[in-house]
Amino acid sequence: MADAQMESRFTPWLLGLFLLSLLILLGLARFVWLQGQGIQDRVQRLAAEDLAQLVQINRLRSSFMEQSLALQRLYATADAEDFGRNQQARRERLHQHLRDWRQLCPSCGELDRLAQLQGRIEQHGTALFDIMRSKPIDWDASRTELYAADDLAMQADALLTQWVDGIGASTERSRQQLHSGTRELVFSVLAAVLAILLLASFVAYFSWRLLVEARLRRRLALFPERNPLPVYSLAADARLLYANPAAEHMRQQLVPEAADAGALLPAELAAQLPALLREQGQAEWEYELAGASLQAGIHCLKDLGVCHAYVRDISAQRQAERQLSHQALHDAVTDLANRRAFEDELEQMLDQGRSGAILLLHLNRFHSIIKSLGHAMGDQVLRASAERLSQALTAAADDSRLFRFEGELFAVLLTTPDSLDASQALSRQLQQSMLQPLDLAGRELVFTLSLGASHFPRDGKDADRLMRRAHSALQQLLQANGEGLLHFSPEMDQRALEWLELEQDLRQAQPRDELELFYQPQLDLASGWLTGVEALVRWRHPQRGLVSPADFIPLAEETGLILPMGEWILRRACTQAMAWREAGLPPLVMAVNLSARQFQDPGLPELVQQILRETGLPAEWLELEITESAAMQDLDQAIQGLQALQAIGLQLAIDDFGTGYSSLAYLSRFPLDKLKIDQSFVRQMTTEASDLTIVRALVALARGLNLRLIAEGVETSEQEQLLQELGCDQVQGYKYSRPLPSAELEAFLRGLTNPA
Ligand code: C2E
Ligand code: MG
Ligand code: MG
Numbered sequence: 239m240a241d242a243q244m245e246s247r248f249t250p251w252l253l254g255l256f257l258l259s260l261l262i263l264l265g266l267a268r269f270v271w272l273q274g275q276g277i278q279d280r281v282q283r284l285a286a287e288d289l290a291q292l293v294q295i296n297r298l299r300s301s302f303m304e305q306s307l308a309l310q311r312l313y314a315t316a317d318a319e320d321f322g323r324n325q326q327a328r329r330e331r332l333h334q335h336l337r338d339w340r341q342l343c344p345s346c347g348e349l350d351r352l353a354q355l356q357g358r359i360e361q362h363g364t365a366l367f368d369i370m371r372s373k374p375i376d377w378d379a380s381r382t383e384l385y386a387a388d389d390l391a392m393q394a395d396a397l398l399t400q401w402v403d404g405i406g407a408s409t410e411r412s413r414q415q416l417h418s419g420t421r422e423l424v425f426s427v428l429a430a431v432l433a434i435l436l437l438a439s440f441v442a443y444f445s446w447r448l449l450v451e452a453r454l455r456r457r458l459a460l461f462p463e464r465n466p467l468p469v470y471s472l473a474a475d476a477r478l479l480y481a482n483p484a485a486e487h488m489r490q491q492l493v494p495e496a497a498d499a500g501a502l503l504p505a506e507l508a509a510q511l512p513a514l515l516r517e518q519g520q521a522e523w524e525y526e527l528a529g530a531s532l533q534a535g536i537h538c539l540k541d542l543g544v545c546h547a548y549v550r551d552i553s554a555q556r557q558a559e560r561q562l563s564h565q566a567l568h569d570a571v572t573d574l575a576n577r578r579a580f581e582d583e584l585e586q587m588l589d590q591g592r593s594g595a596i597l598l599l600h601l602n603r604f605h606s607i608i609k610s611l612g613h614a615m616g617d618q619v620l621r622a623s624a625e626r627l628s629q630a631l632t633a634a635a636d637d638s639r640l641f642r643f644e645g646e647l648f649a650v651l652l653t654t655p656d657s658l659d660a661s662q663a664l665s666r667q668l669q670q671s672m673l674q675p676l677d678l679a680g681r682e683l684v685f686t687l688s689l690g691a692s693h694f695p696r697d698g699k700d701a702d703r704l705m706r707r708a709h710s711a712l713q714q715l716l717q718a719n720g721e722g723l724l725h726f727s728p729e730m731d732q733r734a735l736e737w738l739e740l741e742q743d744l745r746q747a748q749p750r751d752e753l754e755l756f757y758q759p760q761l762d763l764a765s766g767w768l769t770g771v772e773a774l775v776r777w778r779h780p781q782r783g784l785v786s787p788a789d790f791i792p793l794a795e796e797t798g799l800i801l802p803m804g805e806w807i808l809r810r811a812c813t814q815a816m817a818w819r820e821a822g823l824p825p826l827v828m829a830v831n832l833s834a835r836q837f838q839d840p841g842l843p844e845l846v847q848q849i850l851r852e853t854g855l856p857a858e859w860l861e862l863e864i865t866e867s868a869a870m871q872d873l874d875q876a877i878q879g880l881q882a883l884q885a886i887g888l889q890l891a892i893d894d895f896g897t898g899y900s901s902l903a904y905l906s907r908f909p910l911d912k913l914k915i916d917q918s919f920v921r922q923m924t925t926e927a928s929d930l931t932i933v934r935a936l937v938a939l940a941r942g943l944n945l946r947l948i949a950e951g952v953e954t955s956e957q958e959q960l961l962q963e964l965g966c967d968q969v970q971g972y973k974y975s976r977p978l979p980s981a982e983l984e985a986f987l988r989g990l991t992n993p994a
Contacts (some may be wrong), residue, residue, distance in 0.1 A: 256440045263433040266426055273423045280412050280419070288409050292402065294339050298352075299398050301332040302359075306391040309363055313384045318371045325367070332356060348397055355394045362387035468502060468549040472536075474515050476500075476508035479544065488549065492528040502527065502549050504534050514538045515545060524552070531556040569642040571617050572624035580641040580649055584701045587653060593694060595657035596708040597650040597723075599627070599668065600688040600716060603834070603871045604646035607683065610838050610875055615678065622676045623685065624648070630671035634664055649708075657693045658725065665689050665723035681874055682904075686867075688715045689723040697726050710734045719792045741797060743779060744790055748803060752778050755810050756977035759986065760829065760948060760970045763962055768990050770827030770861065772970065773811040774977045775803075795835050804836040805845060812853040812860060814980055819859075823987050827889065829861040834868035838875070843882040850886070857887035863914065865893045873904045884909040891948075896932055906943055913940050915966070917951025924956050937964045 305328055312321040336356065340349055366383040369376055462469045468485030472478060478500040485499035493501050504523040514521060520537035531553045538545040567579040575583075587594060601623055608616040620642070627648060628640050641649040650668075654660045668687055675682035690712025698704045707726040710733075715724040717737060747753055757771040777785040794800040808830055815828035836842060850857055862883060869876045869892060880890055891912035892905075896919055915936050922929040933949075940947040949961050952971030961969060975986060 252440065252444070256437070256444075259433055259436045259440065263430060263437060266430040266433055270423060270426045270430060273419055273426060277416060277419045277423065280416050284409060284412050284416075288405050288412070290342060291405050294335065294342050295398050295402055295405070298332075298335045298339060299395060301328070301335050302356075302391050302394050302398070304328055305332060305359065305363070306388060309366060309384055309387050312366060312370055313380055316370050316375060318367055321367060321370070325363070329360065346401070348401070352394055352397055355390050355397070359387050359390045359394070362390065468499065470500065470503065470547040470549075472500075472511065472545045472547060474512060474543055474545075476511050485549065488551065492530055502532065502534075503547060504532075507534070507536065507547070511536075511538070511545060515540060515543065529553075571620050572642045574624055574628075574640055574642040574648075576641065577643045577649075580643070580651060581701055581705075583639070583651055584704070587651070588694060588699060588701060592653050593655045593657060594651065594653035595661045595691050595693045596704050597652060597661055597665065598643075598690045598708045598712045599648040599650065600690075600712055601646040601648065602686045602688055602716075602721065603867075604685065606834060606838050606871060610840075610872060611681075615681075618678045619676065619683065619685070622678060623672070626671045626676075627668055630667045631664075634667050636660060636664070638664060661691050661693075661725075662723060665691075669722065681872060683872060684870055686721045688712060688721050690715055690726070691723060692726040707731075713737065716796070717792050719788075737793070740790065741793055744777075744793055744797070744799060747777055747779075747790075748799075748806060752780070753803065753806065754778055754979065755807065755814065756979055757814075757983045758970060758977040759975045759983070760827075760968055761974055763958070763966055763969050768824065768826055768987065769968060770829055771983065772829040772863070772977075773807065773814075773831070775807055775831075776977075791833060795833050798835070800833045800835050801839065804833060805849075807831075808846065809849050809853070812849050812855045815859060816853045816855045818984065818987070819855075821984075823984070824990070825859065826987075827859055827861050828855070829863055829891065831863045831865075831893065832868070834865070834871065837864050837868050837879060838871075842879070843886060846883065846888070847886055850888075858889065861889040861891055861912070863891045863893040866895050866897060869908065870904075877904070877907055877909075880909050896936055902939075905939075910943070910945055912946045912948060914970075915947065915949045917949075917971070920949045920951045920957055920961070920971075921953070924954070924960060930960075933961075933966075934964055937966060940967075941965070 308321060308324065308328060312318065333356075336349070336353060339346070343349070362383045366380055366387065369380040369383060462480070462482045465482055466484050468488050469480075469482045470478060470485060471480035478498055481499035485502060488502055489496055489499040496502075504525050506523070510521065513519070514536065515538040518538055518540040520535070522533065522535045524531065524533050526532070530551055533550045533552045534547060536545050536547040567575060567582075569576045584596070601619075604616065604619060607619055624640070624642060631638055631640050631650065636652070637654060638650050638652045641651065643649055650664065652661055652664065665687075668689070672685050672687055675684045690708045690710070692698065692704045692707035692711060694704055697707045707730070710730040711724045711726040713734060714730050715722070754776045755773045756776050757773055759768055760770045760772060761767065762769050775787050775791075777787075777790055779785050791800070794803055811828050811830045815826070819825060832842075839845075846860075846862075850860065864876075864880075869880075883890060889911040890909065891914055892908070892910060893914045894916040895913045896916045913936065915933060919929045919933050919936075923933045924930075937947060946967045948968035948970060949957075949966050950970045952958055952961065952969045952973050954973060957971075958969060958973060975983075978986060
């Protein structure tokens with residue numbers, strides 16, 4: 239726009255300049271032409287007159303000279319005959335030259351004088367000729383005549399020289415005029431060239447401006463036509479004056495049945511148009527049409543009596559906004575509502591004074607799945623678990639909703655005054671829903687749930703406190719390695735603090751040499767012979783005294799401390815076994831417990847081999863115990879892990895057998911040597927028929943799989959007898975010995991070596 243204003247201001251000036259330079263150019267052209275003419279005239283005159291005159295004067299001069307020379311020769315030779323023979327021809331030539339000259343320059347007045355001089359020269363010549371013919375020759379008289387003729391010839395020559403000078407001056411004048419004329423011509427031509435350049439610049443500039451303007455006008459004209467947005471022009475009565483092709487296109491897309499593109503405009507526009515036009519106002523609408531979200535804007539021009547409107551399809555934008563708000567409140571992996579949505583909903587319930595419970599669901603072993611099978615598999619596990627849990631919730635048909643927090647954590651928000659009982663029932667349903675293995679990418683994975691609950695308003699009236707308390711309950715349960723549901727109780731806050739302190743101390747335990755191994759004997763039931771010992775770790779805490787592994791192994795697992803700790807235990811146990819062998823004690827198998835995390839560590843076989851090499855213990859004297867639950871987490875991986883360990887030549891046992899959800903099909907594929915019946919069955923088999931049945935089944939199973947069977951936790955003779963009757967191979971328990979420090983065990987062993 240600014241360009242156009244500038245242009246209109248400068249155009250008269252530029253036009254004036256153009257005309258002026260055109261005039262100058264024309265004047266210069268005329269001047270150059272006249273100059274050229276003058277130069278041409280002068281050159282012509284020089285060539286036609288002055289040069290011809292000079293030639294003619296030269297001819298005359300040579301005729302006069304010839305005549306003087308002939309007289310001098312006559313005087314000198316006195317050969318009158320010779321002179322007389324040529325005299326007539328000479329005279330004719332001279333007269334001819336004089337006539338030519340007269341013709342060339344009729345106005346030259348001095349010519350008569352020259353003719354007179356010639357006449358007189360001829361008289362003296364004739365007199366000399368006569369003297370020279372007379373005998374004797376009068377030399378004085380002849381000399382007088384010669385001198386007189388010479389003198390006249392000199393005068394004629396002087397006259398001719400005068401003429402030559404005259405022509406020379408005129409030629410010089412012509413030359414000077416020619417010179418200045420040529421110079422002026424050159425300057426004129428240069429000025430003309432400049433003027434032409436100037437003119438050409440003007441022409442070029444104007445042409446360019448015209449082009450620019452044409453393009454601008456074309457662009458402006460195309461603005462509505464090519465606009466991808468629908469653009470309209472409306473009359474005061476809402477009549478459609480103009481709709482661009484984009485409007486027509488959108489009409490065809492959205493409302494093909496409508497008569498014109500005006501159908502895209504909001505319905506209320508017509509009613510508001512007169513008022514908008516009166517006030518020269520503008521307005522905007524957002525509305526839905528044929529499933530699309532549209533935005534229309536209008537602005538009215540009072541002076542022209544028209545309104546311009548545009549329409550935009552903002553469906554994609556609205557969709558993106560909806561998606562964003564969905565993403566903000568939902569978990570990307572499972573599409574369940576997320577922690578934020580949970581907190582919003584909880585706040586609302588608390589504001590409304592409702593009662594209910596928060597259940598935090600921990601998907602046990604999920605962490606180790608991610609570590610060994612990767613995050614993609616982890617995501618599959620989460621999705622499958624979310625589906626199972628959602629189905630269980632739907633089946634429960636109460637007012638509860640499932641959320642996904644981060645990692646392996648889910649949550650359920652329960653709203654019922656009877657939240658204690660309801661959460662108990664729901665927890666059972668949720669756990670049962672996870673009993674069946676998840677079949678993912680050809681792998682069967684079993685997960686258990688640990689649930690922590692807090693109830694409102696019982697455990698708090700604000701969301702933050704309730705969340706912390708549900709977390710405390712869950713944490714407590716996880717530390718006890720427990721599954722199922724734990725409700726918050728006030729002592730948990732205190733215990734959570736203690737757990738934190740314990741963790742800090744545990745980090746120092748190994749560097750401060752506070753760990754120690756105890757050994758519990760394992761005996762052959764039939765013969766009573768010692769077959770091996772199980773290494774059981776102890777922590778001599780400076781303040782707490784001897785801490786049970788049940789209290790710190792789960793913590794070591796959770797913090798990852800188990801890996802360096804497990805390596806220390808393995809090395810210590812092997813070193814001890816080797817020391818006893820070297821001390822001459824009876825050979826015994828050293829059984830070492832492996833935690834789930836250790837078992838899943840891909841570097842484990844290499845580490846075991848290295849320790850065996852270091853300590854020199856033969857592989858067959860080492861037995862590794864893996865709990866049933868650790869082995870069953872990822873069955874395929876467990877098989878591979880066990881095979882790698884078996885290849886080393888050591889023995890493998892499944893610990894706490896009967897407590898997990900063993901897949902019997904897989905059990906047969908595990909390369910095992912031994913099953914250890916969990917002590918809970920042993921403890922109750924003399925009183926509970928169901929436990930006795932289980933022990934009996936386990937004996938049959940071990941037989942079937944050709945595995946040795948050991949019962950742990952044998953405390954009484956009754957248990958021992960029953961186990962013997964059932965056909966159990968080995969026993970371990972307080973009945974024979976508690977776990978003992980190495981020195982005490984050594985004494986125990988020595989006592990056994992000589993049982994007699
Ligand atoms: P576990 O491997 O099943 O070990 C047997 C547990 O039963 C031991 O408890 C032992 O003291 C106890 N026990 C043995 N005989 C009897 C009995 O007659 N009656 C009763 N009531 N208990 C008996 P402990 O030493 O407290 O170990 C608990 C668990 O901690 C172990 O169970 C094992 O899973 C774990 N653990 C112990 N040491 C280690 C270790 O070095 N590494 C790993 N990863 N875990 C260990
Ligand atoms: Mg064990
Ligand atoms: Mg055990």
